[in-house]
Amino acid sequence: MxxxxxxxxxxxxxxxxxxxxxxxxxxxxxxxxxxxxxxxxxxxxxxxxxxxxxxxxxxxxxxxxxxxTNWLTWEFFNNFDSRFPARAGAKAAIYGTLYTITLTIFFAFPLGVAAAIYLEEYAKDNWFTRLVEINISNLAAVPSIIYGLLGLQVFVRWFAFGRSILAGALTLALLVVPIIIVASRESIRAVPSSLRQASYALGATRWQTVWHVVLPQSIGGILTGSILAVSRAIGETAPLITIGALTFVPFLPRNLFDVFTVLPIQIFNWTSRPNDDFRALAAAGILVLLAILLTINALAIYLRNRYQKRY
Amino acid sequence: MAVTDLRKPINPVRAIGERIIQIALLLAAAVSIFTTAGIVFSLIFETIAFFSEVSIIEFLTDTEWTPLFANQRFGIWPLVSATVLTSAIAMVVAVPLGLIAAIFLSEFANDRVRRTVKPLLEILAGIPTVVYGYFALTFLTPLLRNFIPTLSIFNSLSAGLIMGVMLIPIVASLSEDALSAVPNSLREAAYGLGSTRFEVAVHVILPAAISGVIASIVLAFSRAVGETMIVAIAAGQNPRLTFDPTVPVMTMTSYIVQVSLGDTPYGSLSYHTLYAVGFTLFLFTFVLNIFSYWMVRKFREVYD
CATH class of the missing domain: 1.20.5 (Single alpha-helices involved in coiled-coils or other helix-helix interfaces)
Structure with missing residues (x-):
């Protein structure tokens, strides 16, 4: 070759x-x-x-x-639950959600923001701070129904609040506090330290700096995060069922210790009745719930854009 | 020369005020510790009460769960199998769709698509789970019954599938974060060696971000295990040891819901079962969360 x-x-x-x-x-x-x-x-x-x-x-x-049939009528908003689909409405549930969530915000917002301020502005890098940080990220991953078992044992039994709005709101508050802390910390961290130093140089104390400089600068992010946390609380069903919120409530709650129901539980209740009319009522409830959540999220987006700052 | 901390007030009254505020803030941060302690202690406390009445051997070896019947049996396996079954079905949907969406968004889509699609997908994670449960029961199950006539009205198949849809954004969003965090120098080096876009994405970027991707999958699985309303509404209330996705089953979370809906006297055996099941559920999710945390720390590639 x-x-x-x-x-x-x-x-x-x-x-x-x-x-x-x-x-x-x-x-x-x-x-x-x-x-x-x-x-x-x-x-x-x-x-x-x-x-x-x-x-x-x-x-x-x-x-x-x-x-x-159209089930989303004026009567739907104005009637209490009933054994007859034609007479049933979501009045107790809508008011229940309103009261419970207002109370949840009342507990969770100050607590979450205060914890975030402590971790960002005061905490030294020691074992306690690290423990709190690891703990918060762990809590965010605990299933919500476990918070219900906590609320049942601690608020309903030990504190003897019963199956009340107060017990429900406290349970939901513990559930959303980690979300508020994480969002608030991120927003506080984004405030440049030059602003803090300028404040100290003018003779302000640590708290004066936090209150008059850091918080006004970070309030947009804090509010956005807190609103998202609230929208999570509004949709929660399992923890409130676990603490024993009722499924059939034909009246408005009179005080904090009264029994209550909320919109997601009302939807769950109507869904579990094997009757097409009740299922249609559940769909009407879902529409109201989704409309509330949509409004709240739009508000969060608006706030985020409004307060968005670049340094 | 002594250094003065400018942040400390000179006025003694104000100094006390500052101190009080600091302590109040510290207490707020400590509430998270109390929450965890409260969860762990209330679970352990009532679980111990449960095991003083029911042997732990029966709990771990019996294959029937009938605590509310006259013939009480306390084997946890039917509840565990249902939880694993529904979660596994959810992962079959969420992992491939979420991961492909993540790779596409991070490596193929342009910035505008990414910024529009990511928040849109996240809407899926913000829909209340009771709504998904309703959808699984009243829409998906009747639809699937056209193809699988033997499908029960309550079944783990449609509950799992819908749960998977809910989890797509968790896998997609967290994996996309992990993929985007891989530095551009790796992409440029791979392109420089003549790789195609697909090869860069799948053979270079995905392995570099694998710890974050696996963590996102484990986190989604943990969510599925703890998910309550979808399975309580659509998967049924029948504790049985089976991996047949067409029959009604009962997950750990559905059991807690079922007992909570009835009137459970404080301190009764059925009250204690709530916490024994809750503790088992907590252990499952805790191990998964720790694993996901460990995965990120241990296998994270560090780039400077």
Whole structure:
């Protein structure tokens, strides 16, 4: 075999490998196209489910697409729950949610912001601070129903608050405090230290600096985070069922120690009755709940844009 | 020369005020410790009371859970199997969809798409779970029954699938954060070696961010294990040891809901079962959370 032939063979091998290479390159780029398509599919699948869910609930509540009965009427807001679907409404649940959440904010907001101020502005880097930090990130991952068991044991039994609005609000407050702390810390940390130093240089004490300089600068982020925490509390069902919030409440709560129900529990109750009319009422309740959450989240976005600062 | 701390007030009255404020703030931070202590102690306290009446051997070996019947049996496995089954079904949906969405958003999509899609997907995580439960029971189950005629009205399949949809943004968002945190120098080096976009994303960036990605999956699984309303509404109330996704089952969380809906006298055995089941649930999620935390710390690639 001559050297030329050998070379020819070699050249051929090189050529084929280049050919295979270019075909392979197409395939290598094609894999990227597949991933892009799958990526869009995942996103559209998720958002599509959201859309189907909303349309389905709207249809079941108002009969707008299928021509059924409209359950989202004035009576729905103004009637108490009843054994007869035509007379049942969500008045007790809507007021219950309003009272419980107001009280939850009353407990959780000062507590969460104060803890965040302590951790960012006062805490030294010692074992206590590290313990609190690890603890807060752990608490954020505890299932909400476990908070219900805590509330049942501590607030309902030991403190003897009973199955009351007070016990419910305290339980929800403990549930959302870690969220408020994390959001508030982030916002406080974003205030540049030059502002603090300027304040100290003018003779302000530590608390004066926090109150007059740090808090006004970080209030936007604190409010946004707290509003998101509140929207979490509004949708919570399991911890309130666990502390024994009632499912059938045909009256408005008179004081903090009265029994109560909230919108998610009312929805759960109507859903568990094997009757299409009650299921339609549940859909109407869901629409009200989603409308409240949408409003609150829009408010959070508005506040975030309004207070957004660049240093 | 003595250094004066400018932040300390000179006026003694104000100094006392500052001190009081500081102590109040410290107490607020300490509330989180009290919360954890309260959770652990109330769970342990009532669980011990439970095991003084029921042997731990029965709890861990019996295969039936019938504490509310005349013939009481206290085997935790039916509740555990249902919890694992619904969570596993949820992961089958959430992990592939969430991970592909994360890789796409981090490595393929442009900035505008990323900034629009991420908050939109996060809406899914903000829908109250009672709404998902309603949707699973009244929409998905009737739909699936067209294809699987033997599907019960209550089943772990539709509860799990809907739970998976809810968890997509958790996997997608946290994994996207981990992928985006990989420095650009790695991408540029891989492109410089002639890699395609797919190869950069899958063979370079994904392995570099793997600890964060796995942590997001473990966190989503932990959420699924603790999720209550979807399974309480759509998966049924029948404790049985099975991995058949078409029949009604009862998860640990559904059991807690079922007992809470009835009138449970304080100190009774059924009151104690709440805490024994709650403690088991807490251990599950605690181990998962610690694992996810450890995963991030141990396998994190550190870039400067």
């Amino acid at each position: 001559s050297a030329q032939e050998q070379l020819g063979v070699k050249a051929q091998t090189v050529e084929t490998s280049v050919d295979r290479g270019s075909g392979n390159l197409k395939w290598r780029h094609f894999k990227g196209k597949i991933l892009t398509v799958l990526g869009w599919f995942s996103i559209i699948f998720g958002l599509g489910m959201l859309l189907v869910l909303i349309l389905d609930v709207v249809n079941k509540a108002t009969g707008i697409f299928s021509g059924g």
